[in-house]
Amino acid sequence: MIFSKILNRWYSNNKRELPWRQTNNPYFIWLSEIILQQTQVSQGLPYYMSFIEEFPTVFDLAKAEESKVLKLWQGLGYYSRARNLHVTAKYIVKVLNGQFPNNYKDLLKLKGVGDYTASAIASICFNEVTAVVDGNVYRVLSRYFGIDTPINSSKGAKEFKQLAQEIIDQKDPATFNQGIMEFGATQCKPQNPDCESCPFQSSCVAFDRKMIHQLPVKNKLNKASKKHFNFLVILSKDQKTILEKRQGKGIWQNLYQFPLIESKKELVHKEIIVALKDHEFLKGNIFEVSLFNETAILHKLTHQHLFTKFWIISVDEIKREGISVNDIHNYPVPILISNFIDDFNF
DNA sequence: AAACCGGGGCT
DNA sequence: AGCCCAGGTTT
Numbered sequence: 246m247i248f249s250k251i252l253n254r255w256y257s258n259n260k261r262e263l264p265w266r267q268t269n270n271p272y273f274i275w276l277s278e279i280i281l282q283q284t285q286v287s288q289g290l291p292y293y294m295s296f297i298e299e300f301p302t303v304f305d306l307a308k309a310e311e312s313k314v315l316k317l318w319q320g321l322g323y324y325s326r327a328r329n330l331h332v333t334a335k336y337i338v339k340v341l342n343g344q345f346p347n348n349y350k351d352l353l354k355l356k357g358v359g360d361y362t363a364s365a366i367a368s369i370c371f372n373e374v375t376a377v378v379d380g381n382v383y384r385v386l387s388r389y390f391g392i393d394t395p396i397n398s399s400k401g402a403k404e405f406k407q408l409a410q411e412i413i414d415q416k417d418p419a420t421f422n423q424g425i426m427e428f429g430a431t432q433c434k435p436q437n438p439d440c441e442s443c444p445f446q447s448s449c450v451a452f453d454r455k456m457i458h459q460l461p462v463k464n465k466l467n468k469a470s471k472k473h474f475n476f477l478v479i480l481s482k483d484q485k486t487i488l489e490k491r492q493g494k495g496i497w498q499n500l501y502q503f504p505l506i507e508s509k510k511e512l513v514h515k516e517i518i519v520a521l522k523d524h525e526f527l528k529g530n531i532f533e534v535s536l537f538n539e540t541a542i543l544h545k546l547t548h549q550h551l552f553t554k555f556w557i558i559s560v561d562e563i564k565r566e567g568i569s570v571n572d573i574h575n576y577p578v579p580i581l582i583s584n585f586i587d588d589f590n591f
Numbered sequence: 592a593a594a595c596c597g598g599g600g601c602t
Numbered sequence: 603a604g605c606c607c608a609g610g611t612t613t
Contacts, residue, residue: 278608323610326610380607380608
């Protein structure tokens with residue numbers, strides 16, 4: 246029996262009921278696909294619910310302030326997704342009169358939409374025969390066909406895209422695409438795949454050769470670098486503090502944080518005092534410094550390990566523009582900062 | 592082609 | 603500690 250036939254049957258018996266599977270509206274499908282990039286359903290689902298409630302249409306999203314979009318995205322990570330989501334919403338409203346692109350080629354022009362997302366929207370919403378290749382599809386195809394090309398190489402990307410395009414169901418690409426991803430997510434899992442009850446077992450190359458655990462092949466990634474973050478939590482007698490908006494290229498762009506001193510080595514109390522003397526908003530000011538967490542908090546990102554200390558700095562008054570500590574919850578902040586705000590009991 | 596970009600969950 | 607995840611953009 247052909248691949249897509251078995252897959253279709255498996256999917257109709259095993260698919261999860263998810264909110265974005267109740268619709269073909271490209272706005273909702275686009276939103277769900279952006280949220281689910283690099284993100285598991287369990288993590289993304291509550292964010293999807295918040296977004297469709299707050300922004301029921303692309304017009305509502307386009308009207309919003311970026312900081313509000315980032316606030317709603319807070320904790321989900323890869324914040325360029327949220328910034329691009331907002332940029333694209335405004336583009337669709339202002340340039341395309343609210344009309345969503347209805348084919349792969351035009352979808353690909355949207356910021357934040359690459360090959361995977363364009364294929365997903367084009368197939369699910371418009372029945373276009375374009376195969377999706379996400380982490381699940383890589384895994385399923387590499388195992389089923391016994392392909393050991395590294396999936397995180399440009400050669401692998403081409404090879405698997407072409408293969409997926411060859412076996413996709415021409416009549417129902419939407420079900421095929423969603424089915425193969427769902428199959429990878431819940432049955433042909435990275436660890437402990439359920440081969441015993443798998444409908445593909447008899448024709449799966451990796452199962453036949455006992456190679457399930459060796460596939461897919463992935464090139465090694467670089468090790469995470471280590472950095473030390475010292476956040477300056479400035480508190481004045483009139484209950485004000487300072488938050489700064491992160492500018493530039495690096496992580497957490499356009500999110501807010503306490504003033505930061507970054508260093509390659511761990512800093513102790515004495516060194517912080519020295520560094521503070523030069524700080525513009527403390528120069529000539531009398532202040533006291535205490536350390537909130539004696540041992541640094543380790544915040545792990547994919548490419549960076551951040552050893553973090555929060556320094557509590559008491560001053561009489563904040564000369565520079567400060568914010569009331571009561572308003573601190575309104576700003577979009579990295580989860581690292583958000584956790585501190587909760588622990589500190591602002 | 593390689594680097595960069597979060598955070599949570601599992602083993 | 604290492605690996606995984608419903609990828610895309612920048613360099």
